[in-house]
Amino acid sequence: xxxxxxxxxxxxxxxxxxxRHIVVCDKNGAAAAQRMLRxxxxxxxxxxxxxxxxxxxxxxxxxFESMGCDVVMASxxxxxxxxxxxxxxxxATMGTRIYVAxxxxxIGQTVALAQRYGVKPMSVRQQHCGSLKRRxxxxxxxxxxxxxxxQIVTCAHCGVPLFVRDHFSRRLGAFMxxxxxxxxxxxxxxxxxxxx
Amino acid sequence: MVLxxxxxxxxxxxxxxxxxxxxxxxxxxxxxxxxxxxxNIEPHVAGRKGSVFEHPIDIDEHYVSEMRxxxxxxxxxxxxxxxxxxxxxxxWDLVELLMVSMSEAYPEHFLLERNGNDWHWxxxxxxxxxxxxxxxxSTLPYGPMEYITRQCQGDFCLLDQRDxxxxxxxxxxxxxxxWSMDFDLxxxxxxxxxxxxxxHEKGVFxxxxxxxxxxxxxxxxxxxxxxxxxxxxxxxxxxNYHKWGYERALITPENVSERLHLRVELQALWRLPRSNAVxxxxxxxxxxMNDIVSVxxxxxxxxxxxxxxxxxxxxxxxxTRYRQTAVDFLSKYDDGQETSPGIWPD
Amino acid sequence: MSxxxxxxxxxxxxxxxxxxxxxxxMQRADGQSLPHFSPGSxxxxxxxxxxxxxxxxxxxxxxxxxxHTYQISVLRVLQSRGGSQFMHDAVNVGDQLQIxxxxxxxxxxxxxRRHILIAGGIxxxxxxxxxxxxxxxxxxxxxxxxxxxxxxxxxxDVLSAQIxxxxxxxxxxxxxxxxxxxxxxxxxxxxxxxxxxxxxMIDAVLNAAREEGWPEEYLHCERFTAAPxxxxxxxxxxxxxxxxxxxxxxxxxxxxEQAGVDAPCxxxxxxxxxxxxxxxxxxxxxxxxxxxxxxxxxxxxEKIMICVxxxxxxxxxxxx
Numbered sequence: 001x002x003x004x005x006x007x008x009x010x011x012x013x014x015x016x017x018x019x020r021h022i023v024v025c026d027k028n029g030a031a032a033a034q035r036m037l038r039x040x041x042x043x044x045x046x047x048x049x050x051x052x053x054x055x056x057x058x059x060x061x062x063x064f065e066s067m068g069c070d071v072v073m074a075s076x077x078x079x080x081x082x083x084x085x086x087x088x089x090x091x092a093t094m095g096t097r098i099y100v101a102x103x104x105x106x107i108g109q110t111v112a113l114a115q116r117y118g119v120k121p122m123s124v125r126q127q128h129c130g131s132l133k134r135r136x137x138x139x140x141x142x143x144x145x146x147x148x149x150x151q152i153v154t155c156a157h158c159g160v161p162l163f164v165r166d167h168f169s170r171r172l173g174a175f176m177x178x179x180x181x182x183x184x185x186x187x188x189x190x191x192x193x194x195x196x
Numbered sequence: 197m198v199l200x201x202x203x204x205x206x207x208x209x210x211x212x213x214x215x216x217x218x219x220x221x222x223x224x225x226x227x228x229x230x231x232x233x234x235x236n237i238e239p240h241v242a243g244r245k246g247s248v249f250e251h252p253i254d255i256d257e258h259y260v261s262e263m264r265x266x267x268x269x270x271x272x273x274x275x276x277x278x279x280x281x282x283x284x285x286x287x288w289d290l291v292e293l294l295m296v297s298m299s300e301a302y303p304e305h306f307l308l309e310r311n312g313n314d315w316h317w318x319x320x321x322x323x324x325x326x327x328x329x330x331x332x333x334s335t336l337p338y339g340p341m342e343y344i345t346r347q348c349q350g351d352f353c354l355l356d357q358r359d360x361x362x363x364x365x366x367x368x369x370x371x372x373x374x375w376s377m378d379f380d381l382x383x384x385x386x387x388x389x390x391x392x393x394x395x396h397e398k399g400v401f402x403x404x405x406x407x408x409x410x411x412x413x414x415x416x417x418x419x420x421x422x423x424x425x426x427x428x429x430x431x432x433x434x435x436n437y438h439k440w441g442y443e444r445a446l447i448t449p450e451n452v453s454e455r456l457h458l459r460v461e462l463q464a465l466w467r468l469p470r471s472n473a474v475x476x477x478x479x480x481x482x483x484x485m486n487d488i489v490s491v492x493x494x495x496x497x498x499x500x501x502x503x504x505x506x507x508x509x510x511x512x513x514x515x516t517r518y519r520q521t522a523v524d525f526l527s528k529y530d531d532g533q534e535t536s537p538g539i540w541p542d
Numbered sequence: 543m544s545x546x547x548x549x550x551x552x553x554x555x556x557x558x559x560x561x562x563x564x565x566x567x568m569q570r571a572d573g574q575s576l577p578h579f580s581p582g583s584x585x586x587x588x589x590x591x592x593x594x595x596x597x598x599x600x601x602x603x604x605x606x607x608x609x610h611t612y613q614i615s616v617l618r619v620l621q622s623r624g625g626s627q628f629m630h631d632a633v634n635v636g637d638q639l640q641i642x643x644x645x646x647x648x649x650x651x652x653x654x655r656r657h658i659l660i661a662g663g664i665x666x667x668x669x670x671x672x673x674x675x676x677x678x679x680x681x682x683x684x685x686x687x688x689x690x691x692x693x694x695x696x697x698x699d700v701l702s703a704q705i706x707x708x709x710x711x712x713x714x715x716x717x718x719x720x721x722x723x724x725x726x727x728x729x730x731x732x733x734x735x736x737x738x739x740x741x742x743m744i745d746a747v748l749n750a751a752r753e754e755g756w757p758e759e760y761l762h763c764e765r766f767t768a769a770p771x772x773x774x775x776x777x778x779x780x781x782x783x784x785x786x787x788x789x790x791x792x793x794x795x796x797x798x799e800q801a802g803v804d805a806p807c808x809x810x811x812x813x814x815x816x817x818x819x820x821x822x823x824x825x826x827x828x829x830x831x832x833x834x835x836x837x838x839x840x841x842x843x844e845k846i847m848i849c850v851x852x853x854x855x856x857x858x859x860x861x862x
């Protein structure tokens with residue numbers, strides 16, 4: 001069943017009217033981004049790429065460079081990438097299209113950052129690639145637990161066992177985690193691996 | 197009308213009680229013996245004298261204690277009141293709406309004097325006497341929305357209109373039925389209501405949104421919502437669920453009449469003048485099962501509604517654990533007689 | 543939502559502000575203050591014109607800081623149904639009019655980082671209140687105002703004096719060219735574009751923005767579509783069990799309202815979609831003048847926007 005608060009993702013499609021393109025991807029999303037850029041002969045020359053992941057500076061970055069992308073940057077982590085992206089967005093002008101391809105945590109944080117520059121979430125083209133691992137915010141301590149694959153996960157910060165609600169906040173780029181045993185302490189449903 | 201404000205608690209020792217007068221004016225939400233979601237929106241016009249509809253903003257005997265409870269919630273968790281930067285003007289619109297309404301309806305308790313943008317506000321029950329410049333946030337001790345909603349019963353959300361949707365971009369939410377302002381801040385109408393079962397499929401939110409986009413200044417509307425609460429706790433937030441959730445398991449046949457409460461939300465929506473934002477107020481009223489069965493029609497009807505409620509709704513509203521206990525208790529007050537249409541006691 | 547109770551106002555000033563343009567100031571007849579309004583709002587003015595009442599929408603210009611006064615501007619349009627001529631020729635200081643409460647269908651985006659306003663001629667009116675608000679709140683904006691000639695440049699002096707550093711004027715007959723591409727270039731992310739003026743100008747500006755890669759959700763316009771007149775015909779209202787005659791210079795909506803039927807409507811310009819009405823039958827050609835229905839909808843003959851569209855002749859039967 002679809003989750004009404006979860007963004008709808010689809011295969012990246014180049015906006016041929018755009019004068020510039022900003023492409024954000026992780027190692028899972030690099031192929032999708034490259035496929036999109038190959039649909040045009042001229043797009044790469046007007047494209048800034050930020051590729052994220054350990055070693056992305058050596059592997060994926062080279063592939064984007066050899067496609068003729070104008071500016072190619074790499075960051076080892078999403079956190080590090082967001083500092084860079086902040087500067088890229090600050091200097092970008094209307095007529096620039098933003099694309100993001102990768103895991104949901106990357107998509108959520110990219111869209112949230114773009115929103116600070118007045119970019120509407122609907123204006124960012126988003127393709128989900130790779131694992132369905134969830135970013136979960138504990139509603140109690142507000143800490144975010146990354147790479148959640150199980151229904152019932154222990155909050156990495158406050159230790160409360162969390163039930164992951166099918167409710168997604170774009171602003172936080174995360175799903176909501178709520179205590180799973182609040183009504184009867186210690187009584188938990190079986191832990192299942194469901195987000196992969 | 198001079199109100200006598202009660203001193204009571206909505207946590208720990210739970211000294212909250214309704215006076216007989218408060219039970220009589222309790223907004224019983226069911227106009228029939230069954231319940232399902234619908235776009236049950238009607239004009240928010242003045243209703244019967246003494247009822248919760250008499251004034252656009254209802255202040256009652258629980259006012260002072262509810263405001264004290266709100267202050268406690270905010271002290272422990274300031275994220276319960278948030279305003280995205282573009283909603284400041286809407287906050288001032290809300291200041292005007294609430295101050296004007298409260299001072300006109302309850303002149304014994306609230307006084308508003310305006311001379312251009314120089315405003316003087318006196319809130320006697322809370323001992324507040326402030327002069328400020330309307331529109332200038334630095335002249336208030338809090339942001340405009342926080343300032344006035346610390347002084348008004350009910351949760352408040354401010355909705356910005358754009359892209360053919362309404363966005364919940366500000367809110368004061370401390371008496372909520374298990375939803376988080378901090379998590380939902382910035383969502384559109386559909387995202388915000390995502391967790392509600394069944395209603396999306398019925399097109400309820402699409403129709404409600406279309407209606408609300410056309411809301412006109414001076415023509416507010418209202419609707420009811422309801423749930424149950426295993427205590428008279430106002431702050432049934434997800435934030436604190438790990439602290440209060442256990443109370444749901446404590447309902448027994450012996451204590452259900454006192455502990456279990458019907459929790460009614462009177463939701464009202466206004467178009468705001470300067471900002472064109474929409475204010476969405478969610479005012480919570482609580483009545484114990486004993487309060488409910490003191491009105492024979494309500495006892496009969498709540499029994500039938502709870503007995504037959506859709507399982508998905510019961511689960512979403514958190515009723516599952518004590519529903520049967522409540523139905524068993526209420527069945528003693530249902531003699532099978534027909535109930536009259538509408539919400540009012542016979 | 544149906545139209546609400548009108549507000550009785552008295553005209554307190556009529557000023558000739560430019561060639562063929564008059565500004566009307568009005569206050570409530572009972573001396574009370576008028577509702578505050580948000581920039582971009584309009585009111586509908588009822589005109590007791592011989593041969594059938596008219597209701598035209600006009601942008602509220604301000605002043606934002608005086609709750610007792612509303613101001614609107616009216617351009618005299620010769621080939622219109624007579625509303626603007628009535629305002630120009632028959633409305634004087636001291637006259638009473640009925641107006642609707644304000645409603646906003648052209649709200650500037652509160653989340654925008656910057657606003658670009660492009661006005662053509664009388665299209666300046668919605669921007670008068672917007673620029674007051676932006677300037678007072680130090681919101682970043684620029685206004686580009688094009689006119690056919692200097693004599694038609696209503697409020698140019700006020701704008702120069704109050705927000706001169708934000709305003710750019712263009713006079714056609716002095717060879718100025720409003721270069722949309724140049725205006726749009728180099729604008730930061732999150733900039734929104736608003737245009738109000740003649741049909742052709744609106745389309746040209748919006749198309750230029752699209753060509754420059756601006757997504758639709760950053761583009762906003764208000765079209766001053768005055769409902770055209772036509773030939774007289776009859777409307778049969780099935781639900782109300784009434785037949786109403788629509789004279790040449792009245793709209794279906796106005797005729798229906800005059801007959802006492804409360805039809806939903808907001809913009810009266812064929813844009814908002816509020817007055818969409820199902821057609822049960824028609825024995826003349828439909829003349830669709832709106833911007834709302836799709837081409838398929840128009841061709842189907844099943845729907846009509848009664849605020850601007852009409853029948854060539856004969857009888858139109860509506861589900862109303």
